[in-house]
Amino acid sequence: MASGIRIKAKLSGDQAEVKTLMKHDMETGTRKDTKTGETVPAHYITEAKAELNGKLVMTANWGPAVSKNPYFAFNIKGAKAGDTLKISWVDNKGETASEETTLS
Amino acid sequence: MHNTRRLFLKGAAAAAALMALPRALLAWPDKAFKANSRDDAMQALFGTTDSSESSAVMLNAPDIAENGRVVPISVSSTLEGVTSISILVEQNPSPLAASFDLGPGAVPEVSTRLKMGKTSNVIAVVKADGKLHTAQKEVKVTIGGCGG
Numbered sequence: 001m002a003s004g005i006r007i008k009a010k011l012s013g014d015q016a017e018v019k020t021l022m023k024h025d026m027e028t029g030t031r032k033d034t035k036t037g038e039t040v041p042a043h044y045i046t047e048a049k050a051e052l053n054g055k056l057v058m059t060a061n062w063g064p065a066v067s068k069n070p071y072f073a074f075n076i077k078g079a080k081a082g083d084t085l086k087i088s089w090v091d092n093k094g095e096t097a098s099e100e101t102t103l104s
Numbered sequence: 105m106h107n108t109r110r111l112f113l114k115g116a117a118a119a120a121a122l123m124a125l126p127r128a129l130l131a132w133p134d135k136a137f138k139a140n141s142r143d144d145a146m147q148a149l150f151g152t153t154d155s156s157e158s159s160a161v162m163l164n165a166p167d168i169a170e171n172g173r174v175v176p177i178s179v180s181s182t183l184e185g186v187t188s189i190s191i192l193v194e195q196n197p198s199p200l201a202a203s204f205d206l207g208p209g210a211v212p213e214v215s216t217r218l219k220m221g222k223t224s225n226v227i228a229v230v231k232a233d234g235k236l237h238t239a240q241k242e243v244k245v246t247i248g249g250c251g252g
Contacts, residue, residue, distance in 0.1 A: 015211065028219070030197075046132045057207040058214075063137040065193060065201035065219045067174045073215035074204075 005087050005099035016079035016103055020072050020087050022048065028064035045070060048089040052076055079103055136200050142192055142227065145200040146236075149190060155229060155236035158183070163228040163239040172220045172245040179239075180213035183232040189214050190231075195224030220245045 004023030009016050022045065029042025042064055050058040057076050079085075081104050088098030136148035146153045164178035179189050189212060190203040201218045212230065220226075220243060227240040 052209060055208070058210045059205040059207070060214075060216075061132055061137075061203040061205070063198060063201055065196055065198065067217040067219055071176075071215070071217045073178075075211040075213055076209050077211055078209050 003097040003099040005089070005097055007085065007087055007099055007101045009085055009101060009103050011079060011081060011103055014078055014080065016052075016076045016083070016085065018050065018074055018076065018085065018087075020050075022070050022072070022087075022089055022097070024069060024089070024091065026064060026066055026068045026070060043091060043093060045089045045091045048072060048087065050074065050076070051086045051088075052079060053083050054086075133200075133203065136203070138198060139200060140198060142194050142199045145192060145198070146229065149200065149203060150229075150231065150236060152236070155238045157239065158230075158237035159239075161228055161230045161237050161239035163226065163241050165226050165241050165243050168244045168246065169220060170246055172222070172247055174217045175220050175226075175243060175245070176215070176217050177226060178213070178215040179228040179230070181230045181232070181237070183212065183230060183237060185233040186212035186230055188231040190229045191216075191218065192227040192229065193218060193220050193224050194227060196221050 006021045008019045024045050025043055027040050027043040031040045033040050044064045045062050048060040049056060058074055060072060083103045084100055085103055086100045090096045133149055136145050139145035139148050143153050160182045162180045169175040177191055186206055188205050191201050192199040193201050202216060204214050223244045225240050226243050227238055230237045
């Protein structure tokens, strides 16, 4: 998908178990490009948010030490089928992406 | 004279509004992420280094990470009133790796994958009811993950 965000949400009782994978290089800014010898500039997601029906439930503040293509799993209480879950992120360059899914 | 008073009151109201901003709208904790030591990172993030180890904070991390670029870490807590979960990798150039702010409905449990430059203590800091509770574990790293 265009956003590069994959969401897997499973309802278990009144909890939603959410696993998400976001496509992103998460460059630390200390790595040298092996071909050019140039230092690859820092480029990483600084903030990822999870919203349930438009209400913010989780904010992840990240630094460059989060692995490439960040994996993030968490649970939300009080979720039910039909709820909308939105995952979005912004990075240090101001780029953004978001993805929505309906819980079922 | 009245104008100055009005201006002052307006300024005070604006300042009060700024203080009341929900955590979500506050800026990314830049100073904490750039801090070079565990204590500096905690001081920048929480305004204190006062914390106590707690068995109510569970940190799951491998004993040995074969690939320092991708180390799976999970933190959960049985404490009530958890508002944030942070993870530090003590020997990383900048120890603070991630900090999660929990909103209403979030269960105090997070899993993610971090880069570790070398063998280091991984520290989980859970903020609950204004107090800091920690758990730590040494993770051995055979191949470092900082791209050096």
